[in-house]
Amino acid sequence: MSDFSASTNTFWTAVRVSARPVLLGALRELAEAWQDDRDATVAAMDRLSAGLRRTEGGWDEAVHDLHADLRLADTDDVDVDVEAAERLIAELQAAVDRVRRKVTVVADLPRQQERGAA
Numbered sequence: 001m002s003d004f005s006a007s008t009n010t011f012w013t014a015v016r017v018s019a020r021p022v023l024l025g026a027l028r029e030l031a032e033a034w035q036d037d038r039d040a041t042v043a044a045m046d047r048l049s050a051g052l053r054r055t056e057g058g059w060d061e062a063v064h065d066l067h068a069d070l071r072l073a074d075t076d077d078v079d080v081d082v083e084a085a086e087r088l089i090a091e092l093q094a095a096v097d098r099v100r101r102k103v104t105v106v107a108d109l110p111r112q113q114e115r116g117a118a
Contacts, residue, residue, distance in 0.1 A: 004084055006091035012102040015095040017088075021078050033070040044069040 005018045034041045044066045051062020066072070080088065 002084070002087070004080060004088045006088060006095045008095050008098050008102075012098055015092060015099060017092070019078055026072070029070070029072045033072070041070060 003020045007016050007018075008014070009016045030041070033044075047069070048062045048066045051059045051065075054062065
């Protein structure tokens with residue numbers, strides 16, 4: 001499995017980007033926080049789960065709070081080497097092309113049905 005990849009979602013309606021280093025980094029930091037102070041980590045996770053029930057912006061706020069409470073590093077930015085970036089660009093373009101073809105086919109359905117009924 002490569003660190004970064006792009007593909008279409010199940011229904012070919014959107015491009016899905018996977019960034020394994022982001023997931024692994026976040027899980028590692030969470031495990032380290034657990035190792036350092038289980039009680040604080042459990043309390044922070046409880047507050048995060050409460051964010052699932054909040055309305056507008058509640059989840060984002062809960063994630064921000066967890067991030068701050070456990071002093072997690074900023075994992076929004078990831079360095080990608082040139083070779084991986086070039087491969088990712090090609091995968092992104094291929095996925096975008098597949099989604100565009102699907103959208104075009106779906107958009108043409110009413111016209112095709114009209115021709116068939118005539």
